[in-house]
Amino acid sequence: MASDDITPWLPPEDLDRVRRQVPMLYVDIVPVRVDAQGQVQQVGLLLRVTGDKLTRALVSGRVLYHETLRQALTRHLEKDLGALCLPRIPLSPQPFTVGEYFPTPGAGFHDPRQHAVSLAYVIPVDGDCQPQQDTLEVGWFTPNEALLPEVQAELVDGHGTLLRQALGHVGRLQ
Amino acid sequence: MASDDITPWLPPEDLDRVRRQVPMLYVDIVPVRVDAQGQVQQVGLLLRVTGDKLTRALVSGRVLYHETLRQALTRHLEKDLGALCLPRIPLSPQPFTVGEYFPTPGAGFHDPRQHAVSLAYVIPVDGDCQPQQDTLEVGWFTPNEALLPEVQAELVDGHGTLLRQALGHVGRLQ
Amino acid sequence: MASDDITPWLPPEDLDRVRRQVPMLYVDIVPVRVDAQGQVQQVGLLLRVTGDKLTRALVSGRVLYHETLRQALTRHLEKDLGALCLPRIPLSPQPFTVGEYFPTPGAGFHDPRQHAVSLAYVIPVDGDCQPQQDTLEVGWFTPNEALLPEVQAELVDGHGTLLRQALGHVGRLQ
Amino acid sequence: MASDDITPWLPPEDLDRVRRQVPMLYVDIVPVRVDAQGQVQQVGLLLRVTGDKLTRALVSGRVLYHETLRQALTRHLEKDLGALCLPRIPLSPQPFTVGEYFPTPGAGFHDPRQHAVSLAYVIPVDGDCQPQQDTLEVGWFTPNEALLPEVQAELVDGHGTLLRQALGHVGRLQ
Numbered sequence: 013m014a015s016d017d018i019t020p021w022l023p024p025e026d027l028d029r030v031r032r033q034v035p036m037l038y039v040d041i042v043p044v045r046v047d048a049q050g051q052v053q054q055v056g057l058l059l060r061v062t063g064d065k066l067t068r069a070l071v072s073g074r075v076l077y078h079e080t081l082r083q084a085l086t087r088h089l090e091k092d093l094g095a096l097c098l099p100r101i102p103l104s105p106q107p108f109t110v111g112e113y114f115p116t117p118g119a120g121f122h123d124p125r126q127h128a129v130s131l132a133y134v135i136p137v138d139g140d141c142q143p144q145q146d147t148l149e150v151g152w153f154t155p156n157e158a159l160l161p162e163v164q165a166e167l168v169d170g171h172g173t174l175l176r177q178a179l180g181h182v183g184r185l186q
Numbered sequence: 187m188a189s190d191d192i193t194p195w196l197p198p199e200d201l202d203r204v205r206r207q208v209p210m211l212y213v214d215i216v217p218v219r220v221d222a223q224g225q226v227q228q229v230g231l232l233l234r235v236t237g238d239k240l241t242r243a244l245v246s247g248r249v250l251y252h253e254t255l256r257q258a259l260t261r262h263l264e265k266d267l268g269a270l271c272l273p274r275i276p277l278s279p280q281p282f283t284v285g286e287y288f289p290t291p292g293a294g295f296h297d298p299r300q301h302a303v304s305l306a307y308v309i310p311v312d313g314d315c316q317p318q319q320d321t322l323e324v325g326w327f328t329p330n331e332a333l334l335p336e337v338q339a340e341l342v343d344g345h346g347t348l349l350r351q352a353l354g355h356v357g358r359l360q
Numbered sequence: 361m362a363s364d365d366i367t368p369w370l371p372p373e374d375l376d377r378v379r380r381q382v383p384m385l386y387v388d389i390v391p392v393r394v395d396a397q398g399q400v401q402q403v404g405l406l407l408r409v410t411g412d413k414l415t416r417a418l419v420s421g422r423v424l425y426h427e428t429l430r431q432a433l434t435r436h437l438e439k440d441l442g443a444l445c446l447p448r449i450p451l452s453p454q455p456f457t458v459g460e461y462f463p464t465p466g467a468g469f470h471d472p473r474q475h476a477v478s479l480a481y482v483i484p485v486d487g488d489c490q491p492q493q494d495t496l497e498v499g500w501f502t503p504n505e506a507l508l509p510e511v512q513a514e515l516v517d518g519h520g521t522l523l524r525q526a527l528g529h530v531g532r533l534q
Numbered sequence: 535m536a537s538d539d540i541t542p543w544l545p546p547e548d549l550d551r552v553r554r555q556v557p558m559l560y561v562d563i564v565p566v567r568v569d570a571q572g573q574v575q576q577v578g579l580l581l582r583v584t585g586d587k588l589t590r591a592l593v594s595g596r597v598l599y600h601e602t603l604r605q606a607l608t609r610h611l612e613k614d615l616g617a618l619c620l621p622r623i624p625l626s627p628q629p630f631t632v633g634e635y636f637p638t639p640g641a642g643f644h645d646p647r648q649h650a651v652s653l654a655y656v657i658p659v660d661g662d663c664q665p666q667q668d669t670l671e672v673g674w675f676t677p678n679e680a681l682l683p684e685v686q687a688e689l690v691d692g693h694g695t696l697l698r699q700a701l702g703h704v705g706r707l708q
Contacts, residue, residue, distance in 0.1 A: 022556070026555060030552055030555055030556055032599070033544055033552055034544070034552055034556065034558065034559070034598075035559045035597050035598075035599060037556070037557045037559050037651055044277070048275075049260060049275050050275030050276050050277050052277055074556075075557050075651065076556075076557075077554070077555055077556055077649055078636060078637070080634060080641060080642065081632065081634060082225065083223070086223060100224065100274065101223050101224030102224050103220060103224050103308055103355075103356045104282070104355050104356045104357065105357050105632040105634075106355070106628065106629065106631055106632065107628065107629070107632070109528070109531065109627060110627040110628065110653065112602060114600060115600070116600075119602060120602065127599050127600050129559055129597065129603070131632065134278075136277065173533060173534060176524075176528060176533055177528035177531075180457070180524060180525035180528035180533070181278050181528065181529075182277045182278045183279050185524055185528070186521060196381055200381060204378055207370055207374060207378055208370070208378055208382065208384060208424075208425055209385045209423050209425060210382065211477055248382075249383050250382075250383075251380070251381055251382055251475055252462060252464075253383075254467060254468065255458065255460060255477070278457075279457060279458040280454065280455065280458065281454065282454065283452075283453060283454055283702070283705065284429065284453040284454065284455070284479065286428060286429060286453075288426060293428060294428065301425050303385055303423065305458065347707060347708060350707055351702035351707055354631070354707070355631075355699075355703075359695060359698055359699055392625070396623075397605070398604060398622065398623030398625050399625075400625055430572060430573065431571070434571060448658075450572050451566070451658065451703075451704045452656075452704045452705065453705050456626070482625055484622075529626050529628070530625045530626045531626065531627050
């Protein structure tokens with residue numbers, strides 16, 4: 013990915029400053045299980061403790077300096093679902109939508125840390141998915157279950173909308 | 187697919203008449219080999235004898251009465267590449283483009299038999315591909331090889347353009 | 361559109377027979393009003409009497425023999441919204457989704473008359489829209505209003521889902 | 535766009551540093567003239583002097599901190615084509631492709647200044663387009679003219695490929 017003199021990781025104080033200077037590029041991923049005809053059967057949501065409450069989230073993360081989008085997609089899927097998740101990275105770089113997160117509430121989604129722009133993809137995982145790091149559980153939901161108000165209410169800002177856009181895109185929004 | 191009283195196949199004389207009455211719905215498929223990061227490495231083209239010359243074509247065929255698009259994609263891939271080709275049918279029904287073929291030359295592509303409208307998809311095949319029926323060979327070409335004038339010249343009407351649109355869509359058009 | 365010897369219109373008995381022989385190609389259109397930045401402000405729905413109840417529908421109709429998709433989109437918008445609706449026909453033939461309607465309930469949407477496959481587009485109209493023929497009213501709804509259960513309940517089969525997919529595609533699904 | 539305490543513009547030394555720390559978010563725009571049926575008739579290319587030679591380029595520029603994508607699209611079109619160019623900003627934030635530019639040659643396109651990721655859109659302009667600042671001319675080319683080797687050879691890195699992807703997307707790649 014990067015040659016020796018390129019350091020994609022930033023010290024926290026540099027990252028804090030950059031986050032107030034330019035939009036940060038992210039990828040948002042809806043991990044799915046599909047049947048043999050490509051029909052989405054389940055979506056995967058990460059269960060975490062945020063503050064004192066349970067939240068659910070899609071796979072999401074920053075694109076690093078000198079990292080390709082395909083590398084970023086693979087890295088974040090393996091970071092959150094484990095090295096054996098076996099993702100099928102999309103053939104086309106075209107996202108199904110683009111999410112915009114702003115530090116001040118109003119237009120778009122809200123992220124108090126930064127202005128982030130996120131390219132969103134639906135990605136099938138064929139392998140074994142295990143919660144990593146601070147994730148309590150990788151939960152699998154049918155499209156109908158994922159649309160239940162109680163599930164939607166647990167999703168972090170923006171991810172409920174992205175999930176419904178993703179289900180619309182794959183023809184599973186009832 | 188169809189219940190007992192539904193006959194998706196039409197006698198030739200009925201099909202001939204229908205072809206002059208309504209647009210016929212087709213799927214056009216660019217079969218590809220991809221690497222672990224989803225990057226297209228090769229495209230598959232069918233070599234056939236048409237009249238007295240060799241031609242190359244994408245996988246293509248009609249959607250039958252009461253057949254879903256996903257069933258039609260699987261059926262035509264297995265018909266042309268064999269039952270072991272193991273296609274990864276797309277998650278979304280959204281085609282990367284729509285081709286229009288008219289019986290009179292002019293706008294769009296030309297098909298003397300009919301007015302056809304074709305939904306076009308790029309579909310990875312992971313399995314063993316063998317030529318079927320009247321196909322002499324399933325040839326695999328890198329994107330650069332597929333764009334060579336001599337390969338483009340052998341493609342049947344419309345398929346050269348569709349192939350270049352497909353390579354553009356997956357980010358492999360140089 | 362068609363040269364003299366091509367008759368795109370079919371006698372009712374021919375159309376009835378063809379509808380049981382091959383999938384019929386349709387376009388489904390979500391007419392919208394947009395602001396100067398391309399943000400969808402309102403969606404247009406056609407109010408009709410179907411049997412003894414009020415129903416709402418998107419603009420929808422068949423693609424005729426030898427008609428281009430662009431011609432079909434313009435014709436159906438003018439047929440349902442009037443000749444002064446001033447549509448901005450999309451630059452790309454790529455639909456945001458494809459709807460599948462089957463004569464027997466089950467997979468996809470239901471249309472007792474036929475197997476139809478519909479290419480769906482969101483199309484801005486800048487001009488004056490007036491109800492035509494059997495339409496009582498062209499109603500304009502903000503995205504939030506269009507998503508209200510009472511509006512969704514009035515939509516004919518499939519159009520509620522298509523409308524939500526369209527709002528997801530243009531980033532207006534909350 | 536931004537509240538008083540947000541400064542989207544960066545001093546040159548800050549921008550230089552940030553460009554080596556994170557991917558920079560850009561928009562690439564193919565300005566087009568379309569006919570009443572949405573068919574692309576001409577594409578607009580900016581003629582400039584770069585070093586000692588003439589180059590042609592698409593409309594392109596950075597997304598600023600706290601700026602929406604729609605604002606960035608409008609700002610860059612007006613910056614390069616003038617305030618009277620009257621763009622029709624797309625309804626959907628979905629780009630037709632995503633370009634990746636790296637400071638070291640190899641994968642993707644090359645930009646010695648930075649790692650940039652660019653969301654690409656085809657945007658019709660209905661108004662009067664005039665060259666601005668360092669642009670000598672806004673040239674309009676039919677799809678066939680834009681594909682001529684001599685025009686492609688004048689395009690800056692990546693823009694030739696993007697232009698062909700755009701023409702493929704709108705169905706005008708022969």
